[in-house]
Amino acid sequence: MICWDHIDTVLLDMDGTLLDLYFDNYFWMEFLPQRYAEAKHISLDDAKTQLFARFSEHRGTLNWYCLDFWRQETGLDIVAMKAEVKDLIGLRPNAITFLQKVRESGRKAVLITNAHRGSLDLKLEQIPMAPHFDGIFSSHDFGLPKEDPHLWSRLQAVMHYEPARTLLIDDSLAVLRSAKKAGIAHTLGVLQPDSQKQSMDTEEFIGLDCFSRIYPPSAQPDNH
Structure with missing residues (x-):
C-alpha cells in the first residue's frame, strides 16, 4: 500500500x-440543531432546515x-457547547501506535487540520496526541482551508517538507x-471516518481501513 522508502514526512488530518x-x-x-431550536423557539425540523x-x-x-x-451565525457559544459533549471524542483504532511508529522510524509526523483552534485545543486536551x-x-x-492547493505551499514554508517524499492521510x-x-x-x-456510518468510496485514492495495515518499518541502527 505504501513504499516507505520514498516517504520522509507524514501529514495527518x-x-x-x-x-x-x-x-x-x-x-x-444533532446537538447544535437541538440547542438552536431551543434558543430560537422553533421546531427541530425548522432548525435543521435553516x-x-x-x-x-x-x-x-x-x-x-x-x-x-458559527457563533455569530447562531448566537450560541460553539466552543462551550462542544466541551459539553467532549466525552464523545474518540480515537480511531491504532492511531496513536501509528504515530509512535512513524516517529520511531525517523520520519516526521505533522498534524494539519481544518479544525478551528477552539476545537483543536479541546480535542488535544481530551486526547493527548500532541507529544507524537x-x-x-x-x-x-x-488563512486558507486545506481544499485550497495554496495551503500546502504555506505549510511547506514552515515545515520544509519535500512534496515528492510526503504522505497525506x-x-x-x-x-x-x-x-x-x-x-x-x-x-x-480513510474508508470509515465515522465509526457509526458505512464505509465511503475513496474513488481514485487508495482507501485505508486501519492504521495497523501501514505501520512503517523501524529505523535501522547506525553501525558506523
Missing part, C-alpha cells in the same frame, strides 16, 4: 482520520470550519485532490 468523526457529525447534525442550508453555503470554505463564524507530532497546524493559521476527497495538485506524491483516503 485529525477529524475522521486520527479521531472518529462521530463526535463532529453528532455535534453539527442550519443545514447555511452549512451547504459555506462548506469547503474557511468559514465552514470557523467556530467564531513534529508540528501541529490549523488551516486557520494560514485524510478523509476528505476534496483535500486529497488539493494536495495532489500541490505536488504531494503519496495519499491515502
